[in-house]
Amino acid sequence: MADKEAEAIPLKPQIGSCENSTSTTTTPRGKRNSNKKQTSEFRTKKHKGKKTESILDERRKEDVLQIEDQLKAFDPMEPAVSEKLTRATNPYAYISPEPFISILADHFDVNVSSEEFAARLDGMDKLRSLKDEFVIPKKVDCARVDKENVGPDDPVVYLCSNLLGLKVKTVDNYMSELLRDWGNWGVWQNFEGRFAGMGIDQKPTRALMKLVGAREGEITLMNGCTVNLHFLMIHFYQPRVGRYKIICEENPFSSDLYCFKSQIRFHKLDPDKALIQVKPRQGERFLRNEDVIDAIEKHGKQTALVCFGGIQFFTGQRFDLEGVTKAAHAQGAxxxxxxxxxxxxxxxxxHRWNVDFAVWCSYKYLCGGQGAIGGAFVHRNHWDRSAPRLEGWWGVKEEKRFFMNPELDASLGANAFRISMASVWNTVPLYAAMEVFDRTCMRAIERKRFWLNGYFDALVAKLNQDVMDTFGLRGDKEGILTVPDPKVFKVLTPANPKERGNQITFIMRIPRADVIYTALTKAGFVLDYKKPNILRISPHMLYNTFHDMFLLANFLRKEVFNHLGTMATAYRSSQKISTG
Known part of the structure; x- marks a missing residue:
């Protein structure tokens, strides 16, 4: 019955050229071209024969295919602009959106940092209609926003989906229906209606299977993220003499770190010896893929488990899941x-990458609401794994669940890890969100992110240049900014689109950055701030727009110029300010 109910989510036509959403993706450019030595080697060898020229020609063909795929994010363009974009590919470097953003602006005869250009990009965005499915908070209703001179329908600019996604509009009606069914039917609400409790945790799984690339039976909904990590580590982390280490990135999300250390102590081991945190190189902000692989190979047969965040929560770095998995398996971990x-x-x-297990929460980009039910993935290769597993009655096969037999007859796949009946209250909002996700695909979301984040990168680069031109040291001109690196806003997230997700983390390298954040909040920008000077912005491709990114960059420009202008007046005659 649960499987039939899982298919019951009504599907609408998909948006965003999703016909190839499950096709094999091309090799990440970061693996191929992030190595500068390799790039220069190709340049020096170019004269040595046709073989190298052939390699570069093949790369350019691949680049053209990539940019043609990225262009599917937009409504069809004139052949002339498409040709300009494909001609601009560079076989020596990863595909970066910034030069293509400039080509588009030139084609439309507008400035990259103009509001008109943002409107042009929004007008071509194939996912633009999905914004109407979400409740965008209004400034008059939002906490911490200055209500003076605010119109009754002015929306906030919400860029905090890494902490909590926005509500889908249908949630209110769905929750009302759930409450009504409970009131009208009592216990029969467990078995009747589209939100019947018996199968509620199975309803959104079809959409989630597509989001993570899973096969039937490999994912389940239960508990919360860290609870699921504990449950699966009990099963998958089985240290023994000589093989006991856990490898993760340096400074993972604190809850993951607590989980790793407590699991190690549970097995009466020392976290200082058993937990290996891979660090970036000295002076670098994020990990190189090759350093992750080297660390796994270094600890080799001593490693029992490799467990990374898919995206590093602070920097926004996206790890190579397939490469890390292959390296771990090569060492028997x-x-x-x-x-x-x-x-x-x-x-x-x-599934295709042979990841052994994964966990996630549903309240961030999945928009399932605060405290939403979590998820877990278990590859079918491990369904018959002989290892300890915490058990409860909801892990019993559905047709035998109410037999109350003394021995558990486990469900097949990830559902065997369920303990208790899922809460309908934590699951119905996710059901509503999955209806929206089902109208597009992850390939379309990836395409839009390529352009939207690239557009914001271009705006930040222009802002940095304008700030330094006005306040920085130039020849005999006296300026108040004396930083060696002329980037007032320094992005910590990797520039390679294959090594980042939606999140962009950057440092505001100016005195009293907290003043800028306070101004942003009062003006209706919702984003994440870490003291003393870190901003994390996380646009969501289903409801954020290019105009949102324009508004943020434009407001930062105004506030930074006002802030530095005031400081310049006060301090120009007495001292220079080093922002370090």
Missing amino acids: VCGFDLAHMIGNCEMHL
């Missing part, structure tokens, strides 16, 4: 991931 910051904004193929 199990490989799992916390996908809390990745699911709903990055295309994944967990």
Whole structure:
């Protein structure tokens, strides 16, 4: 019955050229071209024969295919502009959106940082209609917003989906229907209606299977993210003499770190010896893929589990799940991931990549609401794995669940890990969100992110240049900014689109950055701030627009110029300000 109910979510026509959403993606450019030595080697060898020229020609063909695929994010363009974009590909570097953003602006004869250009991009966005499915908070209703001179329908600019996604409009009616069914039917609400409790945790799984690239039976909904990580580690982390280490990224999300350490202590081991955190190189902000692989190979047969976040929660770096999994398996280790910051904004193929297990929450990019039910993935290769597993009656096969037999007859696949009946209150909002996700695909979401984040990168680059031109040291001109690196807004997230998700983390390298954040909040920008000077912005491709990014960059420009102008007046005659 649960499987039939899982198919009951009504499907509407998909938006965003989703016909190829499950096709094999091309090799990440970061693996191929992030190595500068390799790039220069190709340049020096170019004269040595046709073989190298052939390699570059093949790369350019691949680049053209990539940019043609990215262009599917927009409504059809004139052949002339498409040709300009494909001609601009560079076989020596990963595909970066910034030069293509400039080509589009030139084609439309507008400035990259103009509001008109943002409107042009929004007008071509194939996912633009999905914004209407969400409740965008209004400034007059939103906490911490200055209500003076605010219109009754002025929306906030919501860029905080890494913390909590927005509500889908149908949630209110669905929750009312659920309450009505409970009131009208009592216990029969468990078995009747579209939100019957018996199958509620199975209803959204069809959409989630597509989001993570899973096969039938490989995912389940239960508990919360960290609880699920504990449950699966009990099963998959089985240390023994000589093989006991856990490898993760440095400074993972704190809840993951607590989980790793407590699981190690549970097995009477020392976290200082058993937990290996892979660090970036000195002076670098994020991990290189090759350093992750090297760490796994270094600890080799001593490693029991490799468990990374799919996206590093602070920097926004996206890890190579397939590459990490292969490296772990080559050493005989199990490989799992916390996908809390990745699911709903990055295309994944967990089954094809042979990921052993994964967990996630549903309240961020999945828009399931605060405290929404969590999810877990267990590859079918492990369904008959002989290892301890916590058990409860909801892990029993559905047709035998009410027999109350003394021995558990486990469900097939990930559902065997369920303990208790899922809460309908934590699941129905996710059901509503999955109806919206079902109208598009992850490939379409990836395409839009390529352009939207690239557009914001271009705006930040222009803002940095304008600030330094006005306030920085130039020749004999006296300026108040004396930073060696002329980037007042320094992006910490990797520039390579294959190594990032929706989130962009950057440092505001100016004195009293908290003043800028306070102004942003009062003006109706909802984003994440970490003291003393870190901003994390997380646009959601289903409801954020290019105009949102324009508004943020424009407001930052105004506030930074006002802020530095005031400081320049006060301090120009007495001192220079080093922002370090």
